[in-house]
Amino acid sequence: MAIAEPTNNSPSYIDKLVVPGDVVLDLSSMSNQTIKLGGGLRQDCDSITAMKAGMLRFSKPNKYWVESSQKRYVPSAGDAVLGIVVDTKAENFLIDIKGPALAYLPVLAFEGGTRRNIPKFEVGTLIYVRVVKANIGMNPDLSCMDASGKAAEFGPLKDGYMFETSTGLSRMLLSSPACPVLEALGKKLSFEIAVGLNGRVWVNAAAPSTVILVSNAIMNSETLTSVQQKLMVDKLLQRTQ
Amino acid sequence: MEQRLASTWRMSVNEKKFIESSLLSDLRADGRRPFDYRRLTIKFGREDGSSEVQLGNTHVMAFVTSQLVQPYRDRPNEGTLSFYTEFSPMADPSFEAGRPGEFAVELGRIIDRGLRESKAVDTESLCVISGKLVWAIRIDVHILDNGGNLVDAANIAALAALSTFRRPECTLGGEDGQELIVHPPEVRDPIPLIIHHLPVAVTFGFIGKESIMVIDPTHLEEAVMGGRMTVTLNTNGDVCAIQKAGGDGILQSVIMQCLRIASVKAGDISSKIKNAVESFNTERALRKIKRHSSSSAVEVSEPAQKGGTELSRTHVGRLNSTPEESGVGQSNGMEVDGKILQQETSRRDSGAQSFIGGPSSW
Known part of the structure; x- marks a missing residue:
């Protein structure tokens, strides 16, 4: 077999494909360094194991997570998601975030929230929230504040259109240098967008035709390369003008 | 309770409002205009009488099987046509396994009515021995993914499967001329069904206060719309069935407009079905040429032969069980079946393949 023996030093796994059971990190070899685990990883004593197949990602200084593309969302703490x-x-x-269980958003988890000013949401309201706690076997906890207690763009989204994609596409949209579709669309059109890591995307613009164009361009871009994405957007824009 | 809440699919207020408001300017959320149909693809399985239809995100599979049974007493020389649906919970979380919901029943009835009442399939040609044996055609439709407008997709799948289905030829023969011989497909080419015309279902949705009409609604539009109407017509413009079950009321003039639009769409769809069936048939003919050239090799191989006989045995077993179910003329049926068994076993050398439609094997 031409497959190389898995080595125990951790950097080798970063940005590589991992499968469930892979020991991606060995804590005993790391001296008193705290690390943060994201989705798809678990700790067994001194070893960090992958729980799902995907790409292992690392962000400085100490965050690790496994990226994959799926229709279902597995909540993990720190993710910004769109809930209903x-x-x-x-x-x-009670908020639906496409996870295995409904999530709880405490009525006080808003900036300056007190018992007196509890917001009223009708059933079906779309809100942009952050996952605070996501333990296995418990309903996830959400919050409409960032870690420092500011509202920071979280909260209900008015009007616009929401559509569902895979979690992989939503990560691609959030990646920083801006994703080619969004870059190409943004040059010609003005629109607002909110991307949740649970695969929900909200788009708003002045004209409904812009919203439709943007949302369909995004949905079509999932399997395209960056060059193809640009070509597709150019074609779409030509057809409408 | 909690679990169930989590597994149901829900829609935000934003989507509902957007679908309704953008329709006011003749736009739909997926970029179509109100009278555009989604892209339709028809595929066929390797076996005769199986089809797979994709209409946008909607995915439906159909297969047709046949069986020799006793005819109904009041129709001694007509075969039967029955329609079954299977809604997989994988297609939509609101579908429950095992128990057909209200919509599943309605869908089955619409398609069944369109096919049966318009006499699209010639049932008299399915008679083998008057009053004793006829072919019972069974259509099974499986919903694999619900992207909206299941009725049209299931109807197209059923039509495509029926148009490619072939039943084995059978003749009377033997010493006394009363034995029924069911010819395996290798000996005599199976016969296609006689289909007089294709009744195509076209569904309209009525959305919002103004009851704006849209054709081929997606599952999102279905969640928003106040009423639906399904019109079944053929290429000649004959209306075979109309289904308008509850919901918002609509004007007579709107119904007439729907019929005009539907007849155009039905023409498009039936030509698509015909083209797909034609290309399947040419491919099938080409495949047959290949099969004959390599037939000697097939017969030598041991396991293939075994598989063949096993299949034919199970088929005979099925035949035996049918008269018992119907409960009438049991002894008569058994006699005939016994003779079929003889025929089958004597032909085992030819490596008889299953001729009861297509099991889902692609």
Whole structure:
């Protein structure tokens, strides 16, 4: 077999494909360094193992996670997602974030939230939220504040159109140098976009035709290379003008 | 309760509002205009009488099987046509396994009515022995993915499967001229069904306060719309069935407009089905030429032969069980079946293949 023996030093796995069971990090070889684990990784004593197949990513200084593309979303702490309000309870809003269980958004988890000013959301409201806690076997906890307690763009989204894509595409849209589709669209059109890591994307613009064009261009771009994406957007724009 | 809440699919207010408001300027969320049909692809399996239809994101599979049974008493020389649907929970989380929902029943009834009432399939040609044996044609439709407008997709799948289905030829023969011989496909080419015309279903949705009409609604539009109407017509412009079950009321003039649009769409769709069937048939003919040239090799191989006989045995087993189910003329049926069994076993050398339609094997 031509497959190389897996080595134990961790950097070799970064930006490589991992499969469930791969020991991607060995904590015993790292001296008192704290690391943060994202989705798809788990800790067994001194070793960090992959739980799903995908690309292992690392972001400085100490975050590790596994990236893959799927229709279902597995909540993990720190993700910004788009949720739909399902129900309102005394303490929490019940939010659907495409995960295996409904998520709780405490009614006080808003900037300057007190018992007096609890926001009212009708069922079906789309909100941009952050996952705070995501433990296995528990309903995830959400918040409409960033870590420092500011509203920071989180909250309900008005009007516009929401569509669902895979989690892989939503990560691609968020990647920084801007994703080619968004770059090409943004040169010609003005629109607002909110991308949730759970595969939901919200688009708003002045004219409905712009919203339709942008959302369909994004949905079509999933399997295209960056050059193809640009060509597709150019063609779409030509047809409408 | 919690689990169920989590697994149902839900829609945000934003989507609902957007679909309704953009329709006011004749735009639809997927970029179509109100009277555009989604892209339709028809594929066929290796076996005769199986089809796979994709209409946008909607994915439907159909296959047709046949069986020799006793005819109904009041129709001694007509074969039967029955229609079954299977809604997989994989297609849509709201579908429950095993239990057909309200919509599953409605879908089955619409398609069944379109095919049966318009006499699209010639049932009299399915008679083998008057009052004793006729072919029962069974259409199974599986919904694989729900992207909206399941009725049209399932109807096209059923039509495509019926147009490629072939039943084995059978003749009376033997010493006393009363034995029924079912010829395996290698001996005599199976016969296609006689289909007089293709009744194509076209569905309209009515959205919003103004009841704006859209053709071929997606699952999002279905969630928003106030009413739906399905019109079944053929290329000649004959209306075979109309289904308007509840929902928003619509004007007579709107119905007439729907019929005019539907007849154009039905023409497009049936020509698409015909083209697909034609190309399948030419491919099938080409395949047959190949099969004859390599037939000697097939017969030598041991396992293939075994598989063949096993299949034919199971088929005979099925035949035996049918008269018992119907409960009438049991002894008569058994006698005939016994003779079929003889025929089958005597022909085992030819490596008889299963001739009961296509099991899902692609």
